[in-house]
Amino acid sequence: xxxxxxxxxxxAAASDNRSSSNDExxxxxxxxxxxxxxxxxLSIAKSAGFxxxxxxxxxxxxxxxxxxxxxxxxxxxxxxxxxxxxxxxVSKPNESKHKFKLKGEQAKFQIQLKELxxxxxxxxxxxxxxxxxxxxxxxxxxxxxxxxxxxxSGGELILLGGKERIPIHxxxxxxxxxxxxxxxxxxxxxxxxSGGDLDEMxxxxxxxxxxxxxxxxxxxxxxxxxxxxxxxxHST
Numbered sequence: 138x139x140x141x142x143x144x145x146x147x148x149a150a151a152s153d154n155r156s157s158s159n160d161e162x163x164x165x166x167x168x169x170x171x172x173x174x175x176x177x178x179l180s181i182a183k184s185a186g187f188x189x190x191x192x193x194x195x196x197x198x199x200x201x202x203x204x205x206x207x208x209x210x211x212x213x214x215x216x217x218x219x220x221x222x223x224x225x226x227v228s229k230p231n232e233s234k235h236k237f238k239l240k241g242e243q244a245k246f247q248i249q250l251k252e253l254x255x256x257x258x259x260x261x262x263x264x265x266x267x268x269x270x271x272x273x274x275x276x277x278x279x280x281x282x283x284x285x286x287x288x289x290s291g292g293e294l295i296l297l298g299g300k301e302r303i304p305i306h307x308x309x310x311x312x313x314x315x316x317x318x319x320x321x322x323x324x325x326x327x328x329x330x331s332g333g334d335l336d337e338m339x340x341x342x343x344x345x346x347x348x349x350x351x352x353x354x355x356x357x358x359x360x361x362x363x364x365x366x367x368x369x370x371h372s373t
Contacts, residue, residue, distance in 0.1 A: 163216045168197075172215040177308040178208035179244050179287035185219045189287060192219060207373055209244075210310055210318075243284035247372075248294065248305075250279040257296075266292040266305065313368060319343070319359060322371040 163169040170181055182189040192198065193208045197218035205211055246266070250257040256279030264271045266285045275281055281294065285307075294303040311318035316338050323330040323342045330342035340357030347355035350366050 160216070168218055168220060170217045170219050172211045172213055172217060174213050175290055175308045176211060176213075176217075178211070178217065180308060181217055181219065183288045186222045187219070192217065195220060205312060209308065210312055210373060212312055212315065244287040244289065245282070246285045246289075246307075247280060247282045250275055250281065250296075256280075260296060261298075263295040264292070264305075265295070266307070268292075310373065313364060319367070322367055326370060 164171075170176075170185075172181075178193045179189045182192040185192070189208060193202060195218055197220075201211075201215060201217065205215070211217070246264075250260065256277070257275055258277045258279055260275045260279075262273060262275060262281055264273075264281060264283065266289045269285070271283050273281070273283070289307050291304070291306045291309075293305055295301070296303070310321055313319065313322065316336050320330040320335060320339050320342070323339065323346055326346070328342040328346055330339040333339065338357075338359050343359060343363060344355050344357040346367070347353075347357070347363055350370075352360075352362055352366060
């Protein structure tokens with residue numbers, strides 16, 4: 138949910154009617170996919186047989202692209218246009234064997250690990266995503282980076298030989314302008330932001346974040362400076 142601006146009732150009502158009419162039109166158009174809580178452009182594209190850039194860059198998704206900025210971050214209820222798939226046809230002689238290479242895309246997974254503000258460098262990890270196991274070491278800045286299937290849903294990151302387990306949820310990060318998106322990012326950065334009404338900004342956690350990062354005033358208001366710092370520390 139974006140911040141509310143006090144438009145006059147006349148304009149708000151007119152906007153609501155247009156939105157409802159637009160939603161109804163998309164509801165009745167089989168080319169539009171309504172986004173669920175685990176969806177991203179990557180997963181929607183794969184299920185429809187497309188490369189994700191084909192969907193993301195389609196002209197009918199230009200408004201969504203401008204609104205959400207990142208293909209991994211959609212809001213449940215968003216509409217994504219998925220065009221008809223045009224199968225590729227290749228002529229080959231009969232009674233012969235032919236090899237065809239299936240092209241596919243991987244998504245990039247990355248997460249930075251810190252302790253008391255310092256990177257957890259050169260630390261062994263095991264990443265399990267949808268049953269696929271990847272092992273390695275964090276880099277000098279505490280980053281875990283690897284390829285994962287573009288329709289992956291989640292798993293866990295295992296550290297300290299199994300003593301520490303971090304659940305991984307993919308495709309469930311809400312936009313940074315929404316209260317839920319702010320809560321998710323603050324929680325990921327170590328601030329307790331899960332209590333109260335999830336659709337309201339967590340003023341106490343925002344205040345702590347502002348104080349920690351020397352943002353003024355530290356009053357719990359979600360200002361442009363606070364958003365910019367949150368985006369700097371939480372890259373998506």
